[in-house]
Amino acid sequence: MSWLGQKARQYGATSARLFFYCAIPSACFIHTVFDYAGEITPSYGPSMLPTLNMAGDTLMIERLPGWRSRLRVGDLVAFTTPYDPGRRAVKRLLAEAGDTVCVDPRSKHPAFVQVPKGHVWLQGDNYSNSTDSRVYGPIPLGLLHGRVTWCVWPSPRRIPNGAEIIPGRFSDS
Known part of the structure; x- marks a missing residue:
């Protein structure tokens, strides 16, 4: 199991929480880089x-x-x-x-x-x-x-x- 998967299970994170904590900040970072x-x-x-x-x-x-x-x-x-x-x-x-x-x-x-x-x-x-x-x-x-x-x-x-x-x-x- 990956490190992220282990941490998710350790803290009881659901896939929706993982998306919120990982994908959304990544998208914001990419948006900021491309715009500025x-x-x-x-x-x-x-x-x-x-x-x-x-x-x-x-x-x-x-x-x-x-x-x-x-x-x-x-x-x-x-x-x-x-x-x-x-x-x-x-x-x-x-x-x-x-x-x-x-x-x-x-x-x-x-x-x-x-x-x-x-x-x-x-x-x-x-x-x-x-x-x-x-x-x-x-x-x-x-x-x-x-x-x-x-x-x-x-x-x-x-x-x-x-x-x-x-x-x-x-x-x-």
């Missing part, structure tokens, strides 16, 4: 090629206190898509509130959008095959679930910030 520390979630699809595999990666999402204040341009984030609340996606943060973004730089007449307060601009790394802020517009911070920090399967690796500084001078002309 982070989670592990799968990611599929071509929109983040070559950073993430199209066939799927299992990602670690950070949600420790203050994670939103640690977000930087270039980070990968998990979020709920605005048009389908049951669907989550992973994209790269390209602009924060107050930044101006060119929606489609390949267009003959490019349009520019200023990201409003409380929003971010997210885009997939595979520009030609991604549904992102170019379709949704700026994403409210409330739809973000966390920052992607690691790929844990199939090839474990840290997901670095993908920001690249391009030297040069930019103007409105």
Whole structure:
């Protein structure tokens, strides 16, 4: 007989009491970890090629206190898509509130959008095959679930910030 079974018999615990004393605290612990520390979630699809595999990666999402204040341009984030609340996606943060973004730089007449307060601009790394802020517009911070920090399967690796500084001078002309 297991140690737990011996203790249950010793103290006269019923299976309902065992459930209450063992399963419920475990569920509360798991809930707390997933809500306040982070989670592990799968990611599929071509929109983040070559950073993430199209066939799927299992990602670690950070949600420790203050994670939103640690977000930087270039980070990968998990979020709920605005048009389908049951669907989550992973994209790269390209602009924060107050930044101006060119929606489609390949267009003959490019349009520019200023990201409003409380929003971010997210885009997939595979520009030609991604549904992102170019379709949704700026994403409210409330739809973000966390920052992607690691790929844990199939090839474990840290997901670095993908920001690249391009030297040069930019103007409105």
